[in-house]
Amino acid sequence: MLTFVIRRLLLAIPTLLLISLVIFLLVDLAPGSPMSEIPRTVPPEVRERMMQAMGANEPVVVRYLLWLRQFFLVEPAYVIDSLMGTNLAGGAQRVLSWQSRMPVFDIIAQRLPQTLTVIGSAYLVGVLIALPIGIYSAYRQYSWFDQLGTFVTMVGSSVPTFFTGVLLIIVFSVNLGWFPSIYDTTLEVTDWASFKMQIMQMALPVTMLALHNATEISRYMRSSMLENLGQDYVRTARAKGMSERVVVLKHVLRNSLIPVVTVIALGIPTIFGGAIIAEQVFKVNGLGTALIGAINASDLPTVQTLTFIFAVLIVFFNLVADILYGILDPRIRYD
Amino acid sequence: MNFRTALLGTTAAATAFIGLAPAAHAQRAADGNVKILYFQAVSVMNPYMSSGTKDVHGSSLVIEPLAGFDEKGGLVPRLVTEIPSVENGGISKDLTTITWKLTPGLKWSDGTPVTADDAVFTYEYCTNADMGCSQAARFQGIKTVEATDPQTIKITFTTPKPNPFSAFVGAASPVLQRAQFKDCVGAAAQTCTEQNTKPVGTGPFTVTDFKVNDVVQLAANANYRDPAKPAFATVTLKGGGDARASARAVMETGEFDYAWNTQINPEFQAQLAAGGKGELISAFSNNVERIELNLTDPSPDLPEGERSQIKNPHPILSDVRVRRALSMAMDRQLLVDVGYGAAGKPTCNVIPAPEIYASPNTNCHVQDIEGAKALLEEAGWTDSNGDGIRDKDGKKLSLLFQTSVNAVRQDFQALVKGWWTQIGVETELKAIEPSVFFGGDPGTPDTYQRFYAEAQLDTLDYDGTDPEAYLGQYVCANVPGPGNGWRGTNINRLCDPAYEKLLADLSKTADLNERAKIIISMNDLLTKDGYVSIPLVDRARLSAKSKTLGGVVLNAWDSELWNASDWYRIK
Numbered sequence A: 001m002l003t004f005v006i007r008r009l010l011l012a013i014p015t016l017l018l019i020s021l022v023i024f025l026l027v028d029l030a031p032g033s034p035m036s037e038i039p040r041t042v043p044p045e046v047r048e049r050m051m052q053a054m055g056a057n058e059p060v061v062v063r064y065l066l067w068l069r070q071f072f073l074v075e076p077a078y079v080i081d082s083l084m085g086t087n088l089a090g091g092a093q094r095v096l097s098w099q100s101r102m103p104v105f106d107i108i109a110q111r112l113p114q115t116l117t118v119i120g121s122a123y124l125v126g127v128l129i130a131l132p133i134g135i136y137s138a139y140r141q142y143s144w145f146d147q148l149g150t151f152v153t154m155v156g157s158s159v160p161t162f163f164t165g166v167l168l169i170i171v172f173s174v175n176l177g178w179f180p181s182i183y184d185t186t187l188e189v190t191d192w193a194s195f196k197m198q199i200m201q202m203a204l205p206v207t208m209l210a211l212h213n214a215t216e217i218s219r220y221m222r223s224s225m226l227e228n229l230g231q232d233y234v235r236t237a238r239a240k241g242m243s244e245r246v247v248v249l250k251h252v253l254r255n256s257l258i259p260v261v262t263v264i265a266l267g268i269p270t271i272f273g274g275a276i277i278a279e280q281v282f283k284v285n286g287l288g289t290a291l292i293g294a295i296n297a298s299d300l301p302t303v304q305t306l307t308f309i310f311a312v313l314i315v316f317f318n319l320v321a322d323i324l325y326g327i328l329d330p331r332i333r334y335d
Numbered sequence B: 001m002n003f004r005t006a007l008l009g010t011t012a013a014a015t016a017f018i019g020l021a022p023a024a025h026a027q028r029a030a031d032g033n034v035k036i037l038y039f040q041a042v043s044v045m046n047p048y049m050s051s052g053t054k055d056v057h058g059s060s061l062v063i064e065p066l067a068g069f070d071e072k073g074g075l076v077p078r079l080v081t082e083i084p085s086v087e088n089g090g091i092s093k094d095l096t097t098i099t100w101k102l103t104p105g106l107k108w109s110d111g112t113p114v115t116a117d118d119a120v121f122t123y124e125y126c127t128n129a130d131m132g133c134s135q136a137a138r139f140q141g142i143k144t145v146e147a148t149d150p151q152t153i154k155i156t157f158t159t160p161k162p163n164p165f166s167a168f169v170g171a172a173s174p175v176l177q178r179a180q181f182k183d184c185v186g187a188a189a190q191t192c193t194e195q196n197t198k199p200v201g202t203g204p205f206t207v208t209d210f211k212v213n214d215v216v217q218l219a220a221n222a223n224y225r226d227p228a229k230p231a232f233a234t235v236t237l238k239g240g241g242d243a244r245a246s247a248r249a250v251m252e253t254g255e256f257d258y259a260w261n262t263q264i265n266p267e268f269q270a271q272l273a274a275g276g277k278g279e280l281i282s283a284f285s286n287n288v289e290r291i292e293l294n295l296t297d298p299s300p301d302l303p304e305g306e307r308s309q310i311k312n313p314h315p316i317l318s319d320v321r322v323r324r325a326l327s328m329a330m331d332r333q334l335l336v337d338v339g340y341g342a343a344g345k346p347t348c349n350v351i352p353a354p355e356i357y358a359s360p361n362t363n364c365h366v367q368d369i370e371g372a373k374a375l376l377e378e379a380g381w382t383d384s385n386g387d388g389i390r391d392k393d394g395k396k397l398s399l400l401f402q403t404s405v406n407a408v409r410q411d412f413q414a415l416v417k418g419w420w421t422q423i424g425v426e427t428e429l430k431a432i433e434p435s436v437f438f439g440g441d442p443g444t445p446d447t448y449q450r451f452y453a454e455a456q457l458d459t460l461d462y463d464g465t466d467p468e469a470y471l472g473q474y475v476c477a478n479v480p481g482p483g484n485g486w487r488g489t490n491i492n493r494l495c496d497p498a499y500e501k502l503l504a505d506l507s508k509t510a511d512l513n514e515r516a517k518i519i520i521s522m523n524d525l526l527t528k529d530g531y532v533s534i535p536l537v538d539r540a541r542l543s544a545k546s547k548t549l550g551g552v553v554l555n556a557w558d559s560e561l562w563n564a565s566d567w568y569r570i571k
Helices: A002-029 A044-054 A060-084 A104-139 A144-158 A161-175 A192-229 A232-239 A244-273 A276-282 A287-296 A300-328 B003-024 B053-059 B116-127 B186-191 B193-197 B243-251 B266-273 B320-328 B332-339 B369-378 B407-422 B497-508 B512-526
Strands: B033-038 B067-069 B075-077 B097-101 B142-149 B152-157 B205-211 B215-220 B234-239 B278-293 B344-346 B398-404 B426-432 B455-460 B533-546
Touching: A002 A060, A002 A300, A044 B186, A060 A300, A104 A144, A104 A192, A104 A244, A104 A276, A104 A287, A104 A300, A144 A192, A161 A192, A161 A276, A161 B243, A192 A244, A192 A276, A232 A244, A244 A287, A244 A300, A276 A287, A287 A300, B033 B053, B033 B243, B116 B142, B116 B152, B243 B266, B243 B278, B243 B533, B266 B278, B266 B332, B278 B320, B320 B369, B320 B533, B332 B344, B332 B407, B332 B533, B398 B407, B407 B426, B407 B455, B497 B512
Parallel strands: B033 B234, B398 B426, B398 B455
Antiparallel strands: B067 B075, B097 B152, B142 B152, B205 B215, B215 B234, B278 B455, B278 B533, B344 B533
């Protein structure tokens, strides 16, 4: 197993380098300019000098190599400096956003908390809803519960989140006035009152995303359960006189979870990527809005850094899913 | 004084007293928190780093220019005792210097005194070649900025400057503190994150927390020059979402007190007004939605590099009668009703304001389809084969009409296409992603500068109230082309010696009324005489404010938050 992990990690390096190059070229080739948000009253010479100051005028090779250096050498140096109090970085320029001239990693640090809280808890809630629904739907296949579950999941996965989000706002914020429609990122949870506020402002975005996440996972759970319920070992277990509870929750569930765990693990990187639409609709202003805002403003360093981090996370969680697979299923061994 | 004047005087005094009443009892930081929503979030609190509107407005709460504009476009002193003029000796007779006198006793938010040296530093900061200052154009034509004494700033221009109110005037050109920014000169400016997000200022508020592109938290400036202001203790300036959602947050849910730029369609405007929690406010300045016509041939049959260039005049649009007919076919009031409602009014001018510069030109307000048809007939464009499209010498009267992706603009495109089809002009529509259209990337054929179309719908406004620089765009030397990397502001490709003569006159004229006369003739050359541009709608700033927020005066000539120090809570 260890050699497998090491081999995969080594293989990840050229993969990620290639990904970073492809992203860089894609973003660079995309039409648009960081100057597009600047008022047209700003004369061309001034624009030219602004581009120069940002380093946006350099040839693409130079900018890519500079980014690689900043990302892999300068940024870790700053991290070590802040931890150990050393001075490895020596004031070298970090990856700076073209929109705000702020280090991209500072922006990520500012935005990660709200993304993890909102999108992360939505994912967790989604999984917690999806598993029981999937299990029971499969166990009572074609019952009214299963039919209802199928209906709800179909609606949930086919109605887009930008619609459900606005619908939730109109019903629960505008008409009923129960929950806020705008997420307050400055709220600090210090006591029960602020904790209640936090729950209130998370209610709508989490509901919307949890429903969306739950639909997909519950479908996987259901079909995987159905597949296992018809297997010989289930009949054997029942013939041995085991209770239905033990048969379903111990034998069938454990075996059915194998593909579902993979699906869940592969979904984790999307938490970090944020949910662009949910964040936009409820103004959560997490990593998703940072990414879409940077794309709109042609803020190449931000887009490049964010997407590359997502790529790293995806590669990493693919590996985690593979390892989990091996742990859960003794038949699978990598050595 | 006769009886009538006396009576009017009393009424005015009484009105003024009522108007001022809440302010008279005001006390600094007594009204708690005010929540402002900008759907484009603030990225940086320094307009020299970014000229994005949201950044200029956000920073105007903290840092201030020497003088600003009021809601009528007039100059108001901010850090100075009075507005310099030739009469009061602040502007030299030969128009080459302007002298500003700082208000005595003025303090930065850190308690140190504001001196003329800070303005000198700001000039050096922005004109440094390695800095990439986004407001560099405001300091063009300046020879020196000196502090003749700690209270006096003297600006000397290289040539006589009829309009010297560009540097240090308006929210985009504030004074920075030398002590704070001294290490941020040149290339280092880019990395001064702390300074760029938490500037020390003279404005009513100071930044307490800055989350980039998300939210800025501010608190009342303890050293603000008026001890009774601002009424609010803290400001939350949140970003994100879109115009619709931000209008809703003020007018329906009441979560926010003020929302910027709530450009929503008239139907939704009415729906939100029924929400009862807020109201839409609007103010007009010089923002005109117009159709620009291309005087050169953008035909794809031409070799690359020769499309939309002066040497190839447009085969159809070179005839002013055709351009005029295209304008006559417009029903401008309908466009306003469909797209803008309270936030627009029909206009026939590219310079609609201030009043003194506006041409008395209203001949376009009535649609004249028959007149347009007759004019096209006269120009030789007839429908010879009965297919509904006019033609001449075997060439069809067919135009490509492009604009950026934007719901209102696509509605306009559809309406205009309908009218042009009625007068026998075939119209093909194209909509381009705004970041590409306005991005100015010389490698992209779809930018507004390339103008590979006959007509394009867009808007253009200018800083301040003086349109000289703006009118200066339409000169031959400014035609975008491969020679200048497709940079250049004369997108209509107008080359008119008469127009350039007027521009030269304007640059030598200081008298306001004389200037107005020249500006009006130049406006007319672009519109009712030359039909280079087809003005459609004078667009207002449209914002939303809560009914509990008092003191708001929407200003379209300066930052929308220009008088945030006067805002208060209506109890």
